[in-house]
Amino acid sequence: MATDEIKRKTGKGTRDPQKTREAIMEVTGKLLARDGPEGLSVSQVAQLAGVNRGTAYHHFPTREQLIDETIAWVSNTLRLEVFGDEPEDGSLEPRNKPREIIEKLASFAMENPELGRVWLRELLSNSQPASDPFWNMYKGHVDRFVESEFSQPGIDSEVHAITLIVTVFLWPVWARAHTQSAAGRKRMASRFTDEMLRLSLHGTLNKEKFQALDVSSDSVPDAVIDE
Amino acid sequence: MATDEIKRKTGKGTRDPQKTREAIMEVTGKLLARDGPEGLSVSQVAQLAGVNRGTAYHHFPTREQLIDETIAWVSNTLRLEVFGDEPEDGSLEPRNKPREIIEKLASFAMENPELGRVWLRELLSNSQPASDPFWNMYKGHVDRFVESEFSQPGIDSEVHAITLIVTVFLWPVWARAHTQSAAGRKRMASRFTDEMLRLSLHGTLNKEKFQALDVSSDSVPDAVIDE
DNA sequence: CAATTGTTCGACACTGTTGTTTAATTAAGG
DNA sequence: CCTTAATTAAACAACAGTGTCGAACAATTG
Numbered sequence: 116m117a118t119d120e121i122k123r124k125t126g127k128g129t130r131d132p133q134k135t136r137e138a139i140m141e142v143t144g145k146l147l148a149r150d151g152p153e154g155l156s157v158s159q160v161a162q163l164a165g166v167n168r169g170t171a172y173h174h175f176p177t178r179e180q181l182i183d184e185t186i187a188w189v190s191n192t193l194r195l196e197v198f199g200d201e202p203e204d205g206s207l208e209p210r211n212k213p214r215e216i217i218e219k220l221a222s223f224a225m226e227n228p229e230l231g232r233v234w235l236r237e238l239l240s241n242s243q244p245a246s247d248p249f250w251n252m253y254k255g256h257v258d259r260f261v262e263s264e265f266s267q268p269g270i271d272s273e274v275h276a277i278t279l280i281v282t283v284f285l286w287p288v289w290a291r292a293h294t295q296s297a298a299g300r301k302r303m304a305s306r307f308t309d310e311m312l313r314l315s316l317h318g319t320l321n322k323e324k325f326q327a328l329d330v331s332s333d334s335v336p337d338a339v340i341d342e
Numbered sequence: 343m344a345t346d347e348i349k350r351k352t353g354k355g356t357r358d359p360q361k362t363r364e365a366i367m368e369v370t371g372k373l374l375a376r377d378g379p380e381g382l383s384v385s386q387v388a389q390l391a392g393v394n395r396g397t398a399y400h401h402f403p404t405r406e407q408l409i410d411e412t413i414a415w416v417s418n419t420l421r422l423e424v425f426g427d428e429p430e431d432g433s434l435e436p437r438n439k440p441r442e443i444i445e446k447l448a449s450f451a452m453e454n455p456e457l458g459r460v461w462l463r464e465l466l467s468n469s470q471p472a473s474d475p476f477w478n479m480y481k482g483h484v485d486r487f488v489e490s491e492f493s494q495p496g497i498d499s500e501v502h503a504i505t506l507i508v509t510v511f512l513w514p515v516w517a518r519a520h521t522q523s524a525a526g527r528k529r530m531a532s533r534f535t536d537e538m539l540r541l542s543l544h545g546t547l548n549k550e551k552f553q554a555l556d557v558s559s560d561s562v563p564d565a566v567i568d569e
Numbered sequence: 570c571a572a573t574t575g576t577t578c579g580a581c582a583c584t585g586t587t588g589t590t591t592a593a594t595t596a597a598g599g
Numbered sequence: 600c601c602t603t604a605a606t607t608a609a610a611c612a613a614c615a616g617t618g619t620c621g622a623a624c625a626a627t628t629g
Contacts, residue, residue, distance in 0.1 A: 132576065154380025156616060167578050172618070174576095239515045265551050267544050274513070274537040275546065281512045282505040288466045289504050310501040315546045317494050319502065322543065324492050359605060383586060394607050399588070 136174050138164045143185040148229035151236065152182050186237050189230050194249040196223050201252070213260045217283070218308055224287045225304040231284035238280075253280060282311075363401050365391045370412040375456035378463065379409050416461050421476040423450050428479070440487045444510070445535055451514045452531040458511035465507075480507060509538075 142164040146155050157178050161168040175181035197219050224231045234249065244250045257276040260266055290303035369391040373382050384405050388395040402408035424446050451458045461476065471477045484503040487493055517530035 135576080150380040151378035152381075153377035157618095158616060168617090169579075169619090170577050176618095178617075239512060240519065242519045265548050267540075267546055267548055269540060270546060271533055271537040271540075274533055275541075277513060277516050278505075278509040278537075281508055285466060285508045285512075286501070286504060292467065292469045306498050306501055310498040310505075313494075313496060313498075314502075314541070316549065316552065318545045319494055319497060319542045321492050321494055325543070362605085384588090385586065395587095396608075397606055400605075403588090405587070 132174075135166060135170065139166060139171055139174060139181070140185045140188050143181060144189055144233055145229045147182065147185065147236075148232040155182065157181065186233065189234050190247050190249045193223075193230060193234055194252055197249070198252050213256070213265070214312070216256055217279070217311060220283050221286075221308050221311075222304055224284050225290065225300060225307075228287040228291055232288060235281065235284045359401075362393060362397065366393060366398055366401060366408070367412045367415050370408055371416055371460055372456045374409065374412065375459040382409065384408065413460065413464050416457050417474050417476045420450075420457060420461055421479055424476070425479050440483070440492070441539070443483055444506075444538060447510050448513075448535050448538075449531055451511050452517065452527060455514040455518055459515060462508065462511045
């Protein structure tokens with residue numbers, strides 16, 4: 116159970132600080148996804164990264180800092196993988212098809228479930244997510260879509276953004292726990308995107324049976340001014 | 343930061359083992375939601391529950407057992423709060439309006455974000471969720487809805503069940519981090535149910551603009567036989 | 570080749586947690 | 600009132616984790 120160890124020293128290049136640093140963060144990311152921030156131990160990270168604990172402390176002065184930097188690194192990795200190198204402010208082409216982004220997101224999430232999980236965990240417990248690069252970019256896309264001619268009217272952009280990102284990142288967690296093969300994973304990913312698409316186009320309710328449904332039973336004004 | 347303590351001894355009834363037990367599990371639930379299973383310490387639980395550590399060990403022989411029993415207790419609490427005392431197998435009235443259940447779920451989740459979070463965490467990392475009472479009941483309802491005349495055809499029941507439950511339990515986490523007042527929470531809960539309803543009825547895409555959309559681009563057969 | 574710089578390692582002291590035990594205290598129920 | 604069970608307080612060994620050192624080490628320079 117504690118006998119697993121990753122031999123990082125492949126090839127001849129024996130000493131590579133940057134690679135060591137990344138290896139440490141990579142393992143930290145995985146362990147963060149599994150155990151959460153409170154359950155992470157530098158000892159375990161070092162062991163799994165095939166590195167002395169002192170080395171980890173050389174790169175990251177304190178446990179807290181290791182966690183923080185790793186999360187920032189995850190967010191950046193996410194941003195790069197999903198959005199490439201679009202400009203950060205993103206006030207650009209609104210022609211980006213939302214479907215493309217969802218597919219990219221979903222497939223990435225399925226292949227890297229740990230990253231999505233650790234990032235999501237941080238996002239949800241962070242009261243100031245505006246500082247997160249990936250969140251800003253993603254939210255910008257959603258906002259632009261909601262205001263575009265391609266979307267239905269009346270969508271609550273914040274609710275939509277959160278629900279979408281949450282499902283995208285957590286479906287793989289479920290899917291992975293119920294599939295072993297790579298083919299199975301692919302199928303699960305397809306099922307997800309298919310269902311998302313179906314949902315986007317048709318919803319879930321049979322409209323003929325729900326004509327008399329009071330949509331705004333005890334709703335509140337749309338304008339939301341909090342606090 | 344570590345100076346918080348809950349005075350459990352309200353009134354005169356000083357000694358009540360069952361209540362002590364519940365108080366311990368309640369605190370355990372909260373801490374589980376905050377720190378995850380790996381981050382939970384019996385010492386902290388005892389301190390926050392206003393109980394001696396020995397007492398905790400009297401009720402729960404080991405840390406692991408405390409966690410397990412608490413999670414089971416959470417699942418049961420969830421089931422009771424949302425579904426009342428319907429029979430477990432639930433092969434009963436399919437006339438239960440899905441909307442009613444979603445509203446119950448959503449409002450409960452908004453008022454008890456910790457419980458939902460700890461349960462969800464367990465569900466997603468559990469490869470054998472069929473043993474969870476709340477999951478079984480919930481999944482049964484979704485299945486029956488999907489096969490009923492009230493739903494759209496072609497819904498992937500598993501995907502739908504997971505995405506719905508995930509959003510229901512995680513939206514409150516986000517909402518709570520961005521609202522202080524009780525009124526604000528209520529508004530956030532309303533926005534969620536409204537948007538869910540809107541989504542169920544109309545989806546997100548403007549159909550006129552997406553007529554030529556290939557729904558089954560690289561889809562796979564619906565029949566899913568894993569492994 | 571030697572000096573310098575930055576990386577990695579092994580050992581150390583310290584703290585906190587677990588699980589166990591033992592003795593003393595306190596309320597509840599017959 | 601007296602027995603029983605719950606609770607507390609305290610101490611214990613075993614252990615894991617955190618930070619901090621100084622020394623060993625590699626690679627790049629002069």
